[in-house]
Amino acid sequence: MQGTSGNAAEYFVDRHLAAGRSDKTAFIERGGNARSITYGALAADTDRMVGLYRRHGIRREDRAMMLVLDTVDFPVIFWGSLKAGVVPIPVNTLLSADLWEVILDDSRATALFVSSELLEWAAPLVEREGLKVFVVGGDPGPHLDFGAELAASDPGPSVDASPDECAFWLYSSGSTGRPKGVRHVHSSLQATSDTYASKVLKIREDDTVFSAAKLFFAYGLGNAMTFPMSVGATTALLAGRPTPDSVFDVLEKTRPTVFCGVPTLYAAMLAGMNGSRPEGLDRLRICVSAGEALPEEVGTRWREKAGVDILDGVGSTEMLHIFLSNAEGDICYGTSGRAVPGYELRLVDENGQDVEVGEIGELLVNGPSAADGYWNQRDKTRSTFEGRWTRTGDKYELRPDGRLVYCGRTDDMFKVSGIWVAPFEIEQALVSHPAVLEAAVVPAHDESGLEKPRAFVVLKGGAVDDALAAELRDHVKERVGKWKYPRWIEFVEELPKTATGKIQRFKLRQLEGEVQ
Structure with a gap:
């Protein structure tokens, strides 16, 4: 006491x-x-x-x-x-x-x-x-x-x-x-x-x-x-x-x-x-x-x-x-x-x-x-x-059972085709692929100025090619929905993080002008 x-x-x-x-x-x-x-x-x-x-x-x-x-x-x-x-x-x-x-x-x-x-x-x-x-x-x-x-x-x-x-x-x-x-x-x-x-x-x-x-x-x-x-x-x-x-x-x-x-x-x-x-x-x-x-x-x-x-x-x-x-x-x-x-x-x-x-x-x-x-x-x-x-x-x-499912930081959420997208949901789908170690998803603007998902992916190893990117897009479509797939996938060595291990998505969003 x-x-x-x-x-x-x-x-x-x-x-x-x-x-x-x-x-x-x-x-x-x-x-x-x-x-x-x-x-x-x-x-x-x-x-x-x-x-x-x-x-x-x-x-x-x-x-x-x-x-x-x-x-x-x-x-x-x-x-x-x-x-x-x-x-x-x-x-x-x-x-x-x-x-x-x-x-x-x-x-x-x-x-x-x-x-x-x-x-x-x-x-x-x-x-x-x-x-x-x-x-x-x-x-x-x-x-x-x-x-x-x-x-x-x-x-x-x-x-x-x-x-x-x-x-x-x-x-x-x-x-x-x-x-x-x-x-x-x-x-x-x-x-x-x-x-x-x-x-x-x-x-x-x-x-x-x-x-x-x-x-x-x-x-x-x-x-x-x-x-x-x-x-x-x-x-x-x-x-x-x-x-x-x-x-x-x-x-x-x-x-x-x-x-x-x-x-x-x-x-x-x-x-x-x-x-x-x-x-x-x-x-x-x-x-x-x-x-x-x-x-x-x-x-x-x-x-x-x-x-x-x-x-x-x-x-x-x-x-x-x-x-x-x-x-x-x-x-x-x-x-x-x-x-x-x-x-x-x-x-x-x-x-x-x-x-x-x-x-x-x-x-x-x-x-x-x-x-x-x-x-x-x-x-x-x-x-x-x-x-x-x-x-x-x-x-x-x-959820109906009372559990809560994480969707993202308030500042990280964005809409695709008028519907809210949770970056974490797409990231989970990417990580479930056997070749992927980590992933982060942020919004980027397409040629029409509309927001679409952009993914940064860290691989466990192996070659990077267009075939793998296409495979990951199809994998996401199957797991979480066809409209949520990342339009751009970039393979990186590591993701920017805080010392707590939190992904600094704001740094990735700053790369908006580098979308290809």
């Missing part, structure tokens, strides 16, 4: 000491200088974070930017910040240095924590106005050493925070524009654990979790930190990029029971299996996918080859984690499932009216983990957060 304070660190960290989990491993790293940390050591180190902030004049409600890889330093800094009343801001470590500057300036963070592997690109940030302390984990060079600073700091008590008090920020991926600072309160963290983690994922104390999605994403933060910590489970961490080879290595070395990935990674891992079942999948009881809708073909092939199902779900930075999902015993690949217990969903038309079964509408969600708004973007806050309801910007179709 949570204590009298609304400070989330009390529930996720300190509660485990009284529960007798002090000696249990909370996090274990994979890689070169692998470390691990127990729940007891995590509690002690997060107490020392309070002293570290005091020593450097960082006060309650100040902000601390985190350019920190998935190492044991991450939970120490994050939860220690909450204990101190400082607002941690985990930032995408794969962004360009100029975007780091934008986020640092926008957030007005007074403390910056950096993993030494990123120091070459992050070092210029030390000169930014308003920054009081610059701390480096690993090899610090001329900067403050995180380990030494922590050891030199006396432990301090957690602040007594309100459940509605701002706890941390996450910056949106910025796939279609400038990143937005999304502000979340203390109670949102437990809200996602009490809903999705408890009632859909059914997280257990004896689980070992590995999330390929990083901790600085809302999806990864829940998967690899708050969910396992809500029950005292163990998390395996990978500091490097999650390639199929590196992920297979972690799976083999740590034998997790829960694996969380994104559709692009699952497709790439299937392509790398070469017909055999890799080591490390034997203890998996469930897998999770989010970030983009999981193609039906990928889900069914993964179940066949890996021997375990994928729970495909939908979440957002604004809602902190998944609010619409398939569930064990209720999996239907090709759909996003049903509302997670604790959340309400609506599909509305352009006039805000609920759509009927079989119709397409924009998805709105109401739930306990909604963000407190965007930082310094009032108009965007007002257009996204409408009272109890949050606009997702996603279009879905309501």
Whole structure:
């Protein structure tokens, strides 16, 4: 049971000491200088974070930017910040240095924590106005050493925070524009654990979790930190990029029971299996996918080859984690499932009216983990957060059985012959062809100025020729309808994506003038 304070660190960290989990491993790293940390050591180190902030004049409600890889330093800094009343801001470590500057300036963070592997690109940030302390984990060079600073700091008590008090920020991926600072309160963290983690994922104390999605994403933060910590489970961490080879290595070395990935990674891992079942999948009881809708073909092939199902779900930075999902015993690949217990969903038309079964509408969600708004973007806050309801910007179709089928982002939808076309439906049809690894579909204008589907296709291998393009067009006609086939098919080496694995269709739409 949570204590009298609304400070989330009390529930996720300190509660485990009284529960007798002090000696249990909370996090274990994979890689070169692998470390691990127990729940007891995590509690002690997060107490020392309070002293570290005091020593450097960082006060309650100040902000601390985190350019920190998935190492044991991450939970120490994050939860220690909450204990101190400082607002941690985990930032995408794969962004360009100029975007780091934008986020640092926008957030007005007074403390910056950096993993030494990123120091070459992050070092210029030390000169930014308003920054009081610059701390480096690993090899610090001329900067403050995180380990030494922590050891030199006396432990301090957690602040007594309100459940509605701002706890941390996450910056949106910025796939279609400038990143937005999304502000979340203390109670949102437990809200996602009490809903999705408890009632859909059914997280257990004896689980070992590995999330390929990083901790600085809302999806990864829940998967690899708050969910396992809500029950005292163990998390395996990978500091490097999650390639199929590196992920297979972690799976083999740590034998997790829960694996969380994104559709692009699952497709790439299937392509790398070469017909055999890799080591490390034997203890998996469930897998999770989010970030983009999981193609039906990928889900069914993964179940066949890996021997375990994928729970495909939908979440957002604004809602902190998944609010619409398939569930064990209720999996239907090709759909996003049903509302997670604790959340309400609506599909509305352009006039805000609920759509009927079989119709397409924009998805709105109401739930306990909604963000407190965007930082310094009032108009965007007002257009996204409408009272109890949050606009997702996603279009879905309501099926008779109550499941929702993803159609695309609101900005990605377009009409052909006066009928709405869902790019994802065409993409699923393309991916179901044995030669196709990935596909993205955007509108393009024909010689009459009318919009028609244009496909960008990544192949698993083999020769590219006109015959294959014609074969793919016929394949789409047979699967989803004759009028939906892509008029143009372009074979590419890779698709533009965000670091979360989401396809950046807006970049493909910018190639309008290059249609042949």
